[in-house]
Amino acid sequence: MVFRSCWKSRHKSGCGPAPCWIRAGFAALLLLCVTQFACGIGAVGETKNVIQKDAEFDVTYNDTVTSANQTIYAFNHTISRNKTEGVRVTVDVLSRGLESPILFVIRQKQAVLSFQVPLILRGLYQRKYPYDHVGRTLCQPPTRALSETQYFFVDVSTLSSQGTNYLLRVSRVESFTLQTDKKFSFSASPSQPQYFKYVFPDGVDTVIVKVNSDMTFPCSVMSVQDIQCPVYDLDNNVAFTGMYQTMTKKGAITVQRKDFPSNSFYVVIVVKTEDEACGGPLRFYPLRPDELIDAGNRSKALDVVVSPAINSEVYVMGMLFCLGIFLSFYLLTLLVACIENKRMKKREVFQIPADMSPAETGKIPGAPYEYGSFADNGSTLSSEAITDSATSTDNNYGYMERSLESVGRSRHESLSSVEEDDYDTLDDIDSDKNIVRTKKFLCVSDLARKDKRVLSKKYQIYFWNIATIAVFYALPVIQLVITYQTVVNVTGNQDICFYNFLCAHPLGALSAFNNILSNLGYVMLGLLFLLIVLKRDIVHNRALVRNDLNALECGIPKHFGLYYAMGTALMMEGLLSACYHVCPNYTNFQFDTSFMYMIAGLCMLKLYQKRHPDINASAYTAYACLAAVIFFSVLGVVFGKGNTVFWIIFSVIHILATLLLSTQLYYMGRWRLDSGVLRRIVYIVYTDCIRQCSGPMYIDRMVLLVMGNIVNWSLAAYGLIERPNDFASYLLAIAICNLLLYFAFYIIMKLRSGERIQCLALVCILFTAVVWGFALYFFFQGLSTWQKTPAESREHNRDCILLSFFDDHDIWHFLSSIAMFGSFLVLLTMDDDLDSVQRDKIFVF
Numbered sequence: 073m074v075f076r077s078c079w080k081s082r083h084k085s086g087c088g089p090a091p092c093w094i095r096a097g098f099a100a101l102l103l104l105c106v107t108q109f110a111c112g113i114g115a116v117g118e119t120k121n122v123i124q125k126d127a128e129f130d131v132t133y134n135d136t137v138t139s140a141n142q143t144i145y146a147f148n149h150t151i152s153r154n155k156t157e158g159v160r161v162t163v164d165v166l167s168r169g170l171e172s173p174i175l176f177v178i179r180q181k182q183a184v185l186s187f188q189v190p191l192i193l194r195g196l197y198q199r200k201y202p203y204d205h206v207g208r209t210l211c212q213p214p215t216r217a218l219s220e221t222q223y224f225f226v227d228v229s230t231l232s233s234q235g236t237n238y239l240l241r242v243s244r245v246e247s248f249t250l251q252t253d254k255k256f257s258f259s260a261s262p263s264q265p266q267y268f269k270y271v272f273p274d275g276v277d278t279v280i281v282k283v284n285s286d287m288t289f290p291c292s293v294m295s296v297q298d299i300q301c302p303v304y305d306l307d308n309n310v311a312f313t314g315m316y317q318t319m320t321k322k323g324a325i326t327v328q329r330k331d332f333p334s335n336s337f338y339v340v341i342v343v344k345t346e347d348e349a350c351g352g353p354l355r356f357y358p359l360r361p362d363e364l365i366d367a368g369n370r371s372k373a374l375d376v377v378v379s380p381a382i383n384s385e386v387y388v389m390g391m392l393f394c395l396g397i398f399l400s401f402y403l404l405t406l407l408v409a410c411i412e413n414k415r416m417k418k419r420e421v422f423q424i425p426a427d428m429s430p431a432e433t434g435k436i437p438g439a440p441y442e443y444g445s446f447a448d449n450g451s452t453l454s455s456e457a458i459t460d461s462a463t464s465t466d467n468n469y470g471y472m473e474r475s476l477e478s479v480g481r482s483r484h485e486s487l488s489s490v491e492e493d494d495y496d497t498l499d500d501i502d503s504d505k506n507i508v509r510t511k512k513f514l515c516v517s518d519l520a521r522k523d524k525r526v527l528s529k530k531y532q533i534y535f536w537n538i539a540t541i542a543v544f545y546a547l548p549v550i551q552l553v554i555t556y557q558t559v560v561n562v563t564g565n566q567d568i569c570f571y572n573f574l575c576a577h578p579l580g581a582l583s584a585f586n587n588i589l590s591n592l593g594y595v596m597l598g599l600l601f602l603l604i605v606l607k608r609d610i611v612h613n614r615a616l617v618r619n620d621l622n623a624l625e626c627g628i629p630k631h632f633g634l635y636y637a638m639g640t641a642l643m644m645e646g647l648l649s650a651c652y653h654v655c656p657n658y659t660n661f662q663f664d665t666s667f668m669y670m671i672a673g674l675c676m677l678k679l680y681q682k683r684h685p686d687i688n689a690s691a692y693t694a695y696a697c698l699a700a701v702i703f704f705s706v707l708g709v710v711f712g713k714g715n716t717v718f719w720i721i722f723s724v725i726h727i728l729a730t731l732l733l734s735t736q737l738y739y740m741g742r743w744r745l746d747s748g749v750l751r752r753i754v755y756i757v758y759t760d761c762i763r764q765c766s767g768p769m770y771i772d773r774m775v776l777l778v779m780g781n782i783v784n785w786s787l788a789a790y791g792l793i794e795r796p797n798d799f800a801s802y803l804l805a806i807a808i809c810n811l812l813l814y815f816a817f818y819i820i821m822k823l824r825s826g827e828r829i830q831c832l833a834l835v836c837i838l839f840t841a842v843v844w845g846f847a848l849y850f851f852f853q854g855l856s857t858w859q860k861t862p863a864e865s866r867e868h869n870r871d872c873i874l875l876s877f878f879d880d881h882d883i884w885h886f887l888s889s890i891a892m893f894g895s896f897l898v899l900l901t902m903d904d905d906l907d908s909v910q911r912d913k914i915f916v917f
């Protein structure tokens with residue numbers, strides 16, 4: 073009751089009188105606390121001894137520190153606005169087995185730097201590395217006064233009761249400010265980082281900082297930071313600000329004045345505690361978490377040089393050079409077109425007018441007999457005689473008479489009335505497929521029996537599909553690479569992108585504008601190829617309208633849809649290669665290769681379509697197969713590195729796909745993959761190999777397919793054994809090898825069949841072969857590689873070799889775009905010699 077009343081009274085009118093024993097208890101407790109606190113202060117005051125010394129530069133102080141004493145070294149030095157001198161503090165601990173480290177605190181006018189010795193730096197898996205020798209450079213804030221004397225203090229203390237002997241030395245860094253184009257050599261270690269100051273000279277807006285070393289390891293980091301305190305110069309904090317990159321032997325960072333308001337910056341060099349970031353060996357896992365590991369000697373000798381980068385005139389010269397090269401192809405094409413038009417006009421003067429009747433003209437020029445074929449709408453007119461070419465002396469199949477008027481009528485029908493569902497709806501074609509396509513000697517007329525309007529619409533789907541794919545593929549790619557570039561600019565981490573840093577010229581937010589500009593050739597030459605194809609398409613359609621017999625019944629059937637798709641793919645390759653070079657790395661290398669797969673696949677399809685127009689793959693099937701290739705490319709990049717299971721599965725799929733495609737090509741699609749396929753294989757082996765030894769019926773096709781299987785099986789075995797890290801390039805090599813094999817086979821068979829190659833096509837072949845040779849030379853220079861670490865990739869970096877603006881890889885872009893354009897022209901023109909030859913005289917191979 074007494075306590076409750078007292079409590080109430082305290083909150084109402086202050087604390088009233090309390091019982092005497094309570095007041096005595098509180099007083100005793102307060103007296104005890106005050107006494108203990110006073111005794112503690114007295115004890116500390118009696119044992120703690122603070123010593124302050126006036127210290128001098130370049131003098132080594134050998135002292136001892138314990139928990140009972142603290143030493144303060146006072147330094148003063150004069151700084152000026154026009155000259156910057158670095159100040160470096162070096163500390164050595166001579167005692168071993170310390171129970172507590174020594175703490176060094178350097179107090180400056182506008183900054184404080186503290187570190188302990190031994191300095192403990194951490195690596196992966198919390199490995200700890202102690203360093204007894206520590207050297208740090210003091211931050212030098214700028215001064216506005218012409219000359220100023222500044223003081224700083226070095227406080228030395230420890231909690232160890234044992235005496236700890238140390239050496240302290242403070243010295244000036246005379247060459248603290250780097251000079252333009254002058255190399256400066258120095259050494260650094262994890263506990264002794266170095267940094268230097270650079271001031272932009274007048275008239276220089278961009279410089280490139282190059283750091284080199286003859287030593288691969290230890291791994292190091294170079295950083296460019298603004299003039300501010302503190303300077304982050306340890307392995308665990310160097311990535312906090314500025315731009316930085318790991319390096320082994322080479323490092324380079326391009327620095328622009330606009331990024332540093334003070335017109336100056338620090339070049340910071342830090343040696344890492346471990347080498348894993350640079351591709352070095354991985355140390356053992358520590359047995360005990362608190363175990364200290366001796367790092368050994370990790371001192372590294374380096375040299376740094378700062379050189380002015382290119383000016384705006386070089387940028388302009390590089391852009392004009394790039395435009396000039398590819399615009400010259402437009403002028404050359406225009407010149408060739410004018411010469412060709414003049415030659416055509418002279419030829420038309422001596423030709424028979426197209427409106428003359430067949431009776432007046434007799435027969436088609438060059439035809440040894442009356443020419444007959446199917447009507448243009450695919451229906452059969454008059455009689456049809458189907459004979460096996462093995463028993464026919466003239467190898468003529470499907471001999472028919474036709475009215476030229478019906479051709480004219482069908483040509484004027486609207487293409488819009490033809491639907492994709494019209495494919496293969498003719499009963500006679502269905503019944504004749506097995507007879508026609510299994511003949512021993514096939515002619516183009518045998519495989520050009522379908523309605524030309526249907527085929528034209530079928531092959532136009534290639535163009536519209538790839539245009540749709542391009543839009544849906546390119547938009548997220550552009551968005552992603554912009555994000556990549558933003559991340560690089562914001563974080564300053566230049567290990568994200570694998571540039572050739574010795575020739576990476578920034579423009580705006582882009583870090584390597586020259587690598588992007590050099591892809592302009594793909595876009596411009598792809599557009600030029602589309603214009604050339606469009607001209608040919610228009611000329612061909614005009615010939616059909618006027619019932620030109622050569623256009624109707626002679627030469628390789630003209631279908632331009634695949635050509636349009638190839639030109640579009642070339643333009644997209646330029647766009648996506650430019651996107652890849654915004655920030656090249658292993659995750660977006662797919663952008664650079666996806667349309668290369670497309671181009672290789674479309675070229676092979678076009679070669680096959682030339683003499684197999686009726687049985688070529690549809691756009692949906694072709695793009696589905698190419699999508700599967702790109703899918704495997706992604707899987708290989710993500711999971712293929714050193715994964716034996718993946719390589720076994722891929723090699724099996726590669727070999728099975730090769731066998732299935734070989735069977736499809738050999739039998740012209742006239743086979744079935746069903747439950748009875750094994751029985752039929754056994755029967756064929758028994759009848760053709762065991763019962764009687766008979767050679768293949770289609771020798772030419774068999775030679776091509778055997779060579780193709782040898783090449784593909786060899787590539788599959790190489791991949792399974794070597795397991796290359798760059799799976800995307802390996803897959804592209806498979807596509808290119810098959811394309812080259814098929815192209816060589818086509819040329820050889822063309823010459824073997826008595827056909828000739830016209831002058832323009834021959835010039836294109838020779839020119840393209842030479843350009844491809846030079847292009848591959850520059851491609852294999854290897855200026856960077858994301859198969860290694862960023863630091864190892866920089867070892868391959870080289871200076872610009874063309875106009876001080878373009879490097880080897882840029883020249884690869886120039887030459888490969890020209891070579892691809894030339895390759896497309898070869899496909900477009902190499903069968904021009906057949907334009908006046910009847911299709912039943914053109915062999916299929």
